[in-house]
Amino acid sequence: MPELPEVTALAAFLTEHALGSRIAAVNVASLNVLTTYDPPPTALVGRVVTGAGRYGKFLDLVTGPGSETDPPEDLHLIVHLARAGWLRWSDSISATPPKMGGPIALRVRFSGADSMRGGFDITEAGTKKSVAAAIVRDPKSVPGVARLGPDALTLDRDSLAAILKGQTGRLKNVITNQTVIAGIGNAYSDEILHTARLSPFATAGKLTALELDRLATAMSSVLESAIDRSVGAEAARLKGEKRTGLRVHARTGLPCPVCGDVIAEVSFADRSFQYCPTCQTGGRHLADRRMSRLVK
Numbered sequence: 001m002p003e004l005p006e007v008t009a010l011a012a013f014l015t016e017h018a019l020g021s022r023i024a025a026v027n028v029a030s031l032n033v034l035t036t037y038d039p040p041p042t043a044l045v046g047r048v049v050t051g052a053g054r055y056g057k058f059l060d061l062v063t064g065p066g067s068e069t070d071p072p073e074d075l076h077l078i079v080h081l082a083r084a085g086w087l088r089w090s091d092s093i094s095a096t097p098p099k100m101g102g103p104i105a106l107r108v109r110f111s112g113a114d115s116m117r118g119g120f121d122i123t124e125a126g127t128k129k130s131v132a133a134a135i136v137r138d139p140k141s142v143p144g145v146a147r148l149g150p151d152a153l154t155l156d157r158d159s160l161a162a163i164l165k166g167q168t169g170r171l172k173n174v175i176t177n178q179t180v181i182a183g184i185g186n187a188y189s190d191e192i193l194h195t196a197r198l199s200p201f202a203t204a205g206k207l208t209a210l211e212l213d214r215l216a217t218a219m220s221s222v223l224e225s226a227i228d229r230s231v232g233a234e235a236a237r238l239k240g241e242k243r244t245g246l247r248v249h250a251r252t253g254l255p256c257p258v259c260g261d262v263i264a265e266v267s268f269a270d271r272s273f274q275y276c277p278t279c280q281t282g283g284r285h286l287a288d289r290r291m292s293r294l295v296k
Ligand SMILES: [Zn+2]
Pocket: 256, 257, 258, 259, 260, 261, 276, 277, 278, 279, 280
């Protein structure tokens, strides 16, 4: 699932490549991708891209009026890439609308001089379709955006401490809860907790002062270096999410790059996460529900 670093890189790419471009067409090629119907997709046609940004893991393409007859207020195309979605840019994108029900959920094509006929597809791999797009005047009118907690990149040590205070949940769950902290998902929470040498099952509200120091430092360093890598890789030119530089996430059974211990995993029905027992849990293995069910 694209998280804060990848979505930041996609927004940066759009800012660099689409700013000032006029929208020539918006093709909706999936029955369920659009969660709004007013304004319709055609309302974006003729408008000009004035920016691109991010709310948590939501991508925001901002458009301004393309002519005097367009409504003067901004219109936003807000996209949530969910588990298997991606934004793929092409310098010359086909004017033929994509097939309904295929891997492309939405296409935005820009007009302009020959060199400016770029555009992007919102793609979704797999059969479970959960990518969502909304066309809105105010990003906050998207419920998922309205619910977001403060952005992970804006948190310093003291604001992080204030947010975690009183949280009785497990640290891993709390820092991936978008209403508590926006932007961090399964992959980067694994990386942050490993860098901070904290157990995913630690009680979030009971971290010591030193542990909070480590968590705050890890959160910004892990996210910022991931943004650098993702921007450097020109994320939007890739076919899908491609991460480099991960130390524990999705590396079950491989050696921890810090201590050499074997990376362990906790599995749930539809996902799993990884950690290093030596670095994070004092050598203990966390209960794996799937395993304990098998044992019973
Ligand atoms: Zn380790």
